[in-house]
Amino acid sequence: MGNDLLTSLNFAASGMETQAMRLRHVSENIANADTPGYHRKVMSFDEAMDTGLVTPGPVRLDHSELQTIYDPGHPLADATGHYQGSNVDLVIEIADAREAQRSYEANLRMFDQTRQMTQSLFDLLRR
Template sequence: MSVFSDAMSVSASGLRVQAGRLNNVSQNIANTDTPGYRRKMTKFEAGDAAGIVQLGRTQLDPSELEKVFDPGHPMADATGHYEGSNVDMIVEIADAREAQRSYEANLKVFEQIRAMSDGLMDLLRR
């Protein structure tokens, strides 16, 4: 049964990191119009056991912030510009889709392992 529990642990770690990634994407989308907001990026790291992944430190995107011209904005400088966010909705939507599909794939693996484990238990009961 150790093989089944190891495989379930790997799949569960994949579910956790993709859920964390979706959380960062949702925060980025929510703050698209927040002045000075820097996009959060998710890094994955190897865990303690083989195949286990975990979320690394969340990093902020160092790319240039968008310059927005709005002389009436309270944060505008003397030229009428203020720093917007560096969130690109196309990138965020692509990241969300990738994370969603990876989450679904890990969930399928988890369900398959559970079904195989149940089948083995049925065989052993006979």
């Protein structure tokens, strides 16, 4: 039983750590939404084959087309008055942030419930 509780704590902790990293990348994307030439970062999730724990996968750059912005007064504008903005879509980033937050909270609840069960087990053993 103790090993099962430890495994549950490890699963929840790995999920929280991965979602925290995902939130960090989403925050960087939002912070750089107005940075010319910025490609948003995307992260995948991997499952360790031997343990089943969730781990952050490699961070990749989204190579979708950059937004073309017309602003003749911008220092990076070409002869036509255009420059390359970022490919960050704030709606997508906010949705990703909410999804990561909810997943983090679910893992936190699992971690807390496991901790409470462990405490109850210890209380029973002390009697």
